[in-house]
Amino acid sequence: MREKLQTIMRFGPIERAEHLFLLVSFTTLAITGLVQKFPESSLALRIIRFLGGIENTRTIHHISAIVLSLLAIFHVFYVGYKIYVLKRPLTMLPGLKDVRDAVGLLKYNLGLSPRPPEMDRYNFGEKIEYWAVVWGTLIMAISGYMLWNPVLTTRILPGEFVPAAKMAHGYEAILAVLSILIWHVWHVHIKHFNKSIFTGRITLEEMEEEHALELKRILAGEWPPPLPPAQERWRRAVRYLPLAGLASILLLIPTYYIFTEQTAITTLPPAPVEKAYLPAKPPGLPTATPAPELAMEIPKQRALPSPEPMPIASHPVDEARAQCNACHAAFSYIDPAPLDHAEYEVNECTTCHQPANAKEVSQ
C-alpha cells in the first residue's frame, strides 16, 4: 500500500485559499508598513515612490488590512464549523507533548539523542507559527484600528493608548516579520521546500520526517477520524451556520464604521495669517527725496495748465537756447511743457511765452 501512496492529501482547497490570502495580505502589509516605520531609509523611500507616494502606500496598507481582517473573521468561523459541525479533533492545540518534542528535537540536533521525535499532524514548530500568527494578527489588528481611528479610540480610551498602539504596532511588526524570516523561511523554504500548502499534497518522506505519528495513524487506518453521519452534520450545520453568519455581520458593522471614520480634514489646515500684503502706504515714489510723505500727498491728477502762459523768467532766449524743446519737451525734467503742447512747433513757443523782463534777462 505504501508504495502506491507517494503523496497524501494534507490541505483542502479552503485551507490553501486561506494561506494564499494570508500570504498576499501579510506581505503587502509588511512592505507598506515597514517603509513607514523606516522612512529615513532610501530603499523605503524608493518603494514609497514606486507605490505612488505615501498616501497611496497607506491606502494599500489599509486595503490589505481589510483583507486580513475579513480572512481572520472567516477563519474563526471556519474553524468553528470544522470543530462543531464536522467534529474534527483540535489538532492545533498545544500540549505537553509539544514541549517534549521541542526538547527531543533540540537534543537530537545537538547529538544528545539518536533520533528525532515522532510528531503528530501539526508539529510543535507549526503550532508555534500558527499561534504566533493568531497573536500577531490580534495585536496588529487592534493597534492598527486604533491608529486608523484615533478619534473613535479616544472617545473610549485615554489618549495615551494611541501612542501606545503605535509603539505596539511598530514593534510587533518587526517581531512578526523577523519571526517569519527566521522560523517560517527556514522550515518550509530552506530546510526543504514544503509545497503542500499550495498543492495540498505532501510526500511520504516529508510526512515521515515531520509528522511520523500522523503517518502511522493513517497507515493504520485510524486517521482521519470518521465524519459524523450526514444527518447529524446537517442538523449541526443548520444550527451553526445562521449563528455564525449573524455573528459575522455583527462583527462587520462596527468594522464598517471603523473604516469610515473621518479622522482629519482633507484640506490644508486653515492658514494662520489671512492677509499677508497690507502696506502701510502704497509703494512707489522714491524714498528720501526731500519729503516722501509730502510727495505721497501730491494728487495724482496733474493740475490743469494755467490759462495764463508762463513767462520765461529763468534764462534769456538767445541763439544757444532757441530750441525750447531741447530742454522743455513734454516729458523732460526741467519745466516740461504740458502734454497738450506736444503738437506745437518750436518757433511757436514765444508766441505765448515772452521773456518776463527783457532787461533783467539780458543782463
Place this chain on the structure above:
Amino acid sequence: MAAGWVLLLVLGLMLIPGVARAQGDEDARPSNEQCLVCHEEPGLSMVLPSNEVLPLSVDPGILARSAHGHDAVEEVRCVDCHNDLSAYPHPPFPDVDFRTWQLKLSLVCGNCHEDQAIDRQESIHARLIAAGKFEAASCVDCHGSHDVFWVNPEKHEVDRMDQVDACARCHRTIADQYKLSVHGQEALKGNPDVPVCSNCHPAHKIQDPRSPEFRLRSPELCGQCHADEALMSKYGISTDVFDTYVADFHGTTVQIFEATEPGVYTNKAVCSDCHGAHRILPPTDVNSSVMSANLVKTCQRCHPDANENFTESWLGHYRPDWHRYPIVTAVQWFYYLIIPVTLGFFTLFVGTDIFRTLKNKRSRKKPRPGDGDRDSGGGEDHA
C-alpha cells in the same frame, strides 16, 4: 537765491560736455556734483506721462550718509544707477507709470550686487512682479534708493528691528503679529538669538511661504534653532522637539513627502499649524495655541471631532518615560523583552537544526523518527 540757482544751472550745463571731454573714457561719467547742480534744488518735480508727480530733488546729505555715500568701498555716482541720464538734456521720460519705470530701474542694482540679484530672480517678489503684480517688492522697496542703508551686520552694526520694519512697510499685519510673539518680544529687547523675518524668509531668495516646498521644509527651518543644543540650553528649551516631531505621525509623513513628493501639499501638521507662524507664544502663555487648555481647539482645526482625550495622544514633544507616559513605556519594555527572547529562541533552534541538517547531509544518514522500528519499518523503501 533764484539768481544763484540760475547761475549754477547754467554753469552745470556747460560743465557736462567739458568734463567728459577732458577726462577721457574712464571718467566720462558725470560727477554727483554735476547732477546736484540742478537736483539739489528743493521742490523740483516733474509730471510723468501717467500724470503722477515725480519729485526730482535730492538731499546731498542723505546721499552722503547712505551705503553708497562717503563710506562706500567704491565710489557710486548718480549715473551708475540712473544710467539713462548721463547726458543732458535727459531723454524723455518713457511712456510708463512711475512704478513700472522704478521696477525697471531697480534692475541696475544687479550690475554691482550680482549674487543678490540672481538670488532675487527666484524670489516670490520677483515672480509676482513678473506676473504683473507691480506692488511686490523690488530692491529699493526694502533697501531704499538714495538713502540705501547698511544691511551687512558683519560690516556695520545693524538694528535687527530695522529689517522687521522694512518688511512691515508691506506686511504690516504680519509684523504686528510677530512683535507680539515670543521671538518678536525678545527681538525688541535686542536679543540676537531670536529670529527676525529674514531668518525664516531668507532675503533675497525669499520663497512663497504658501508653496508646498516651504511647507514641507518648515520644520527644518524651526529645527535650525530648536535642535541646536548650545542655543536652546540658554533658555532651558528641549532640543527633542524636532526629533519627537519627526518620530511621530505628522512629522514622519511630512518627512516622507519632502523626500518623495516635494512639490505636493500635505495636510499633515507642520510646526506652524499648531504653534502659529508669526505670533508664536510660549506654551505657558494663556493665549498660546499649544497651551494645554487650548490644545483641544488647536487639534480640532484639523480633527473636528477630536475631544479632550484626543489631545493626550500627542506626547507633547516628550520622549515617553515611566513617569509621564507609563502605558507607552510599558508597551515599549514589553517588546524590548519579548523580541529578543522570541527571536533568540527561534535563532537557537534553527541554528541547531541547520547544524544537524548539514551534518546528516555529509554523513548521508538520516535517522528517522521513532525508536527501534527503523530496521523492521519501511526505512529502506525511500533509500
